[in-house]
Amino acid sequence: MTTDSQPAAVRAHSVVKAFGTGDTKVTVLKGIDLEVYLGELLLLVGESGGGKTTLLSAIAGILDIDEGHIDVLGVPLSTLPPGKRTTFRGQTMGFIYQQFNLLPALTAAENVAVPLLIQRIRRPEALRRARMMLDRVGLVDRTEFVPKNLSGGQQQRVAIARALVNEPRLLVCDEPTAALDGANGQKIMELLREVGRSPDRCVIVVTHDSRIFHFGDRMANLTDGRIVNIERIQQEGTA
Amino acid sequence: MNYVALKMLFGDRAKYLMLLCGLTFAVMLIVQQGSIFWGLMMWSQASITNLNVPIWVTDPGIAQVDEVKPIADTAVDRVRSVDGVEWAVPLYKGLLRARLANGEYHQITLTGLESATLIGRPAEVLEGRFEDILQPDAVVLDQWAVERMGGPTVIKVGTIFELNDKLARVVAIAKTQKSFTNIPVVYTTYERAIRYVPHERRTLSYVLAKAKDAIPVEDVIQRIQTQTGLGAFTAEEFGWKTILWVLKNTGIGINFGTTILLGFIVGMAIAGQTFYLFTVENLRQFGALKAMGASTLTLARMILLQAFTVGLTGYGVGIGLATVFGYLTASGGSLPFVETWQLLLLVLVALLTIASFQPQLVS
Structure with a gap:
């Protein structure tokens, strides 16, 4: 449960992003204003091609924006040099993708340890922490399995463990349930919901999946490059 | 991240073996062709090397060792x-x-x-x-x-x-x-x-x-x-004079030289394409690593490590196979086959140069 009185983890102001040049130029984000607060799970919904993934990539600092500015956890991300932005991303953000993007040659524990290895944490320590994180997502008995020997739901849980292992304050999820069946999708969202409830962390989820809308605190509707409305979601058991 | 890079490389054994086979074949092709060519050139100056003397005094207009001009x-x-x-x-x-x-x-x-x-x-x-x-x-x-x-x-x-x-x-x-x-x-x-x-x-x-x-x-x-x-040459100079004469005045220079060049180009093209496909297939994984905070430099080092590891392995195996070929077919000197360190160095440098271009694919 969050309120607008919580500090903003993400502030996007007048964000514009276009691809291509001349006649083929397509403006995907047309002046986005958005705030995401600590302790909340924000759902980013809207029609395909509306700019959801582009906005997510811009917030993560993977894509440069053309106009406007984006602050993440008080850091002006859009003006940071690429190298510092990458380091900042590695230290403060976690990513979850529709296709999991696990490294197929690595075991579950090794996959989860990768963000720690990137932060130059020694391998034994990184693996120890990775196994603890896998325990937290219910996969302690699958630590030495390679992804192809895990089910889709298990792979996504490994991806979540990987996204959480370096204690990120911003968790960015792009269609995390799209490749999963309904039951597994619900479990994954329960896990993300639990994570998002942490008061010093927030979760942004891009999704088309209406079955998981009730897991969000707020839902922003992005259509044709603009946020057309943001609504608070009525939680179960609340009036 | 070296550990992750090497596990990515060796993790898919079938893909790794295909990569290794491509590079091995490329190296073997170049070394085998180049060594046969150089063996043939050594044969052309056999009259000099067989006598093994330091200075040859000749007619001043001598062209090559087998074209004797009495003095x-x-x-x-x-x-x-x-x-x-x-x-x-x-x-x-x-x-x-x-x-x-x-x-x-x-x-x-x-x-x-x-x-x-x-x-x-x-x-x-x-x-x-x-x-x-x-x-x-x-x-x-x-x-x-x-x-x-x-x-x-x-x-x-x-x-x-x-x-x-x-x-x-x-x-x-x-x-x-x-x-x-x-x-x-x-x-x-x-x-x-x-x-x-x-x-x-x-x-x-x-x-x-x-x-x-x-x-x-x-x-x-x-x-x-x-x-x-009179003309006077060291054995080495006279040998080179003979080799250059053969290259210039017989079809060997153009014909075999073209074959060698094509072998080199084909071999390096195979190596380059093999490296390229491997890197491109892993681009999605490198993208995920970058999103997780891996710097471009880190990714470049990982790709270099992968390319150099498989490149050097393929280089070693390729040379080994070419040498075995030379040993089996040219033992006793019945076929021309001379592996030179210059050729091996050239192939190594060319291979590592191609491997060094791979990190640019992720930048």
């Missing part, structure tokens, strides 16, 4: 008189026909060595004693002569044949490097050689010489050229 008999003494020359001996080299007891004729290269020293004699004798060449009518054949003139049942120690209606008796079989033309070599003394051949005003083919130890060979060569007006 005056006095050249030996003139060379000996040059300051810095330790010794100088005459050499006869010319084509002649041998008539065997069975009536067959074979063209041979008659090589006449100075009898006092036998300088220029082959280093290894397979049968008999080379010193017996000093006996009346004695000649020594190389192993290729045995092969070309009828085999060991026809040609052996004790066999008698005719050279220009004069008797020649085989006293030894020596081991030599095969020559480009593969004409059998018959060794005898210089004095006997000029008795075998039809009379000519000039019979001296070359003067073989050596510089005194304390004097640079280049200085002595310069003095010989200046004081005698």
Whole structure:
């Protein structure tokens, strides 16, 4: 449960992003204003091609924006040099993708340890922490399995463990349930919901999946490059 | 992240083996073709390497070792008189026909060595004693002569044949490097050689010489050229002169050179494409790593590590296979195959250069 009185983890102001040049130029984000607060799970919904993934990539600092500015956890991300932005991303953000993007040659524990290895944490320590994180997502008995020997739901849980292992304050999820069946999708969202409830962390989820809308605190509707409305979601058991 | 890079590389064994096979084949192709070419070039200067002397004094207009231009008999003494020359001996080299007891004729290269020293004699004798060449009518054949003139049942120690209606008796079989033309070599003394051949005003083919130890060979060569007006070369220079002549005046330079070049281009294209496909297939994974905070430098190092690891492995296996090929097909010197460190270095540098371009794919 969050309120607008919580500090903003993400502030996007007048964000514009276009691809291509001349006649083929397509403006995907047309002046986005958005705030995401600590302790909340924000759902980013809207029609395909509306700019959801582009906005997510811009917030993560993977894509440069053309106009406007984006602050993440008080850091002006859009003006940071690429190298510092990458380091900042590695230290403060976690990513979850529709296709999991696990490294197929690595075991579950090794996959989860990768963000720690990137932060130059020694391998034994990184693996120890990775196994603890896998325990937290219910996969302690699958630590030495390679992804192809895990089910889709298990792979996504490994991806979540990987996204959480370096204690990120911003968790960015792009269609995390799209490749999963309904039951597994619900479990994954329960896990993300639990994570998002942490008061010093927030979760942004891009999704088309209406079955998981009730897991969000707020839902922003992005259509044709603009946020057309943001609504608070009525939680179960609340009036 | 080296650990992650290597696990990505070795994790999919089928893909890794395909990558390794592509690189191995590329390296083997280049090394095998290049070594055959260079072996052929070595054969073209076999007349020089077989005699193993430091300085060759020739007609000033000489083009290559097998195109003998006789010089005056006095050249030996003139060379000996040059300051810095330790010794100088005459050499006869010319084509002649041998008539065997069975009536067959074979063209041979008659090589006449100075009898006092036998300088220029082959280093290894397979049968008999080379010193017996000093006996009346004695000649020594190389192993290729045995092969070309009828085999060991026809040609052996004790066999008698005719050279220009004069008797020649085989006293030894020596081991030599095969020559480009593969004409059998018959060794005898210089004095006997000029008795075998039809009379000519000039019979001296070359003067073989050596510089005194304390004097640079280049200085002595310069003095010989200046004081005698003759051509003078180190064995290496004369060898290169011969190789360049062969490349320029026969089809080998263009034809085989083109094949070598194509082999190199095809080999490197295979290597480049193999590297490229491997990196491109992993781009999604590298993208995920970058999103997790891996810097471009880290990713570049990972890709370099992968490319260098598989590249060096393929390089080693490729060279090994090419060497085995050379050993199996060219053992005994029957086929040209000479692996040089320069060729191996060139392939290594080319391979690592291509590998070094892979990180640019992720930037």
